[in-house]
Amino acid sequence: MEEIIQAMDLSYQYMNEDEESVLVLDHLNITVPKGQFLSVLGHNGSGKSTFAKHLNAILLPCGGKVYVAGLDTSCEEKTLEVRRNVGMVFQNPDNQIVASVVEEDVAFACENLGVPQAEMRKRVDEALKSVGMYEYRDRAPHMLSGGQKQRVAIAGIIAMRPECIVLDEPTAMLDPMGRQEVLKTIKKLNKDYGLTIVLITHYMEEAALSDRIIVLEKGQVLIDDKPRDVFKNVAVLKQTGLDVPQTTELLFELRRAGIHVPFDKLTVAECVGELEKLLGGTEKCC
Numbered sequence: 511m512e513e514i515i516q517a518m519d520l521s522y523q524y525m526n527e528d529e530e531s532v533l534v535l536d537h538l539n540i541t542v543p544k545g546q547f548l549s550v551l552g553h554n555g556s557g558k559s560t561f562a563k564h565l566n567a568i569l570l571p572c573g574g575k576v577y578v579a580g581l582d583t584s585c586e587e588k589t590l591e592v593r594r595n596v597g598m599v600f601q602n603p604d605n606q607i608v609a610s611v612v613e614e615d616v617a618f619a620c621e622n623l624g625v626p627q628a629e630m631r632k633r634v635d636e637a638l639k640s641v642g643m644y645e646y647r648d649r650a651p652h653m654l655s656g657g658q659k660q661r662v663a664i665a666g667i668i669a670m671r672p673e674c675i676v677l678d679e680p681t682a683m684l685d686p687m688g689r690q691e692v693l694k695t696i697k698k699l700n701k702d703y704g705l706t707i708v709l710i711t712h713y714m715e716e717a718a719l720s721d722r723i724i725v726l727e728k729g730q731v732l733i734d735d736k737p738r739d740v741f742k743n744v745a746v747l748k749q750t751g752l753d754v755p756q757t758t759e760l761l762f763e764l765r766r767a768g769i770h771v772p773f774d775k776l777t778v779a780e781c782v783g784e785l786e787k788l789l790g791g792t793e794k795c796c
C-alpha cells in the first residue's frame with residue numbers, strides 16, 4: 511500500500527519558560543497509507559497538535575524525519591509542495607476565513623498557488639459542492655453557522671486538491687448539529703474522493719467512524735488499532751484519561767453488572783441489536 515505520510519523516529523522539543531527543553535514528540539513512528547481515515551486521540555498535552563503541525567511543515571523535526579508523499583518536510587524548497595499535498599483545518603472557523611464572500615474565501619489559497627482563472631472557477635465550484643455549500647457561494651461567511659463556516663474552510667483546502675487533510679479538533683467549537691455536518695463531510699470526502707484524513711479529536715464518537723485510531727501519550731504511540739479493538743480496552747483508555755463512545759460505555763457497564771454482552775459493538779444500531787437480543791422474548795414496552 512502506498513504511504514502518504516511517514517513519520518520516522520520523529521522527535522520534537524520545546525523550550526519551557528525556564529529555558530529547559532521539553533520532549534513533546536518522543537521518537538514517533540507513524541505511517542499513514544493513502545486513503546486511510548486515521549483518528550488521533552490523547553489527553554491534553556500528549557502531543558497531538560505538535561504531531562499535526564509536522565504534517566504540513568508548520569513545524570520541522572528536531573530529530574528523525576517526516577515524509578509527505580515522499581517529500582522530506584525539512585527540505586525548505588519542498589515546503590510549498592508539502593502544503594499542496596497536506597491541507598490543515600483548525601479548531602476555530604472564524605480564524606480561517608479571509609474573504610467577505612464564500613467563493614472568494616474558497617479561492618484564496620488557490621489564487622496564492624497561481625492556479626489559472628478558469629481552472630480555479632472549476633475547482634471552487636467542485637469544492638463547494640463536495641462540502642454541500644455550493645448554494646451559499648454568494649453569501650458572506652460571517653453570516654454562516656459554525657458548522658457551515660468550517661465546511662467552507664474545508665472547501666478552501668479541497669480546492670487545492672490535496673492528497674490528505676489534517677483536521678485539528680475541527681468540531682471543538684461547534685454545536686451538535688455543526689459537528690454532525692462537519693463529520694458527515696469528512697467521512698464523505700474520505701469515502702467518495704479517497705482523501706486521506708487525519709482527524710485529531712476529543713470526541714470518541716467521531717474517532718469511532720475512522721479506519722484506525724492512534725492514541726498518543728507523552729509524545730509516544732500508546733495504542734494503534736482499529737476502533738473496535740481500541741474501544742475494547744475500556745480500562746486502559748480510562749487510565750489514559752480518555753473516554754469511550756456511549757455505546758461502548760453502556761455495554762461495559764452491562765458486563766460489569768454480570769450481563770454477557772460483547773464490547774465491540776460501536777454503532778448505535780449494533781448496540782440496539784445487542785440490547786434487543788438481551789430482551790429477546792420479552793414484550794417491547796413502547
Ligand SMILES: Nc1ncnc2c1ncn2[C@@H]1O[C@H](COP(=O)(O)OP(=O)(O)OP(=O)(O)O)[C@@H](O)[C@H]1O
Pocket residue numbers: 524525526534552553554555556557558559560561
Ligand atoms: N509553542 C510552545 N511552546 C512551548 N511549549 C509548547 C508549545 N506548544 C505546545 N507546547 C507544549 O507541548 C506539549 C504538547 O502540546 P500539544 O499542543 O501538541 O498537545 P495536544 O495533545 O494537542 O493537547 P490538546 O488536547 O490540549 O490540544 C504540551 O505540554 C504543551 O504545553
Ligand SMILES: [Mg+2]
Pocket residue numbers: 558559560678
Ligand atoms: Mg491540540
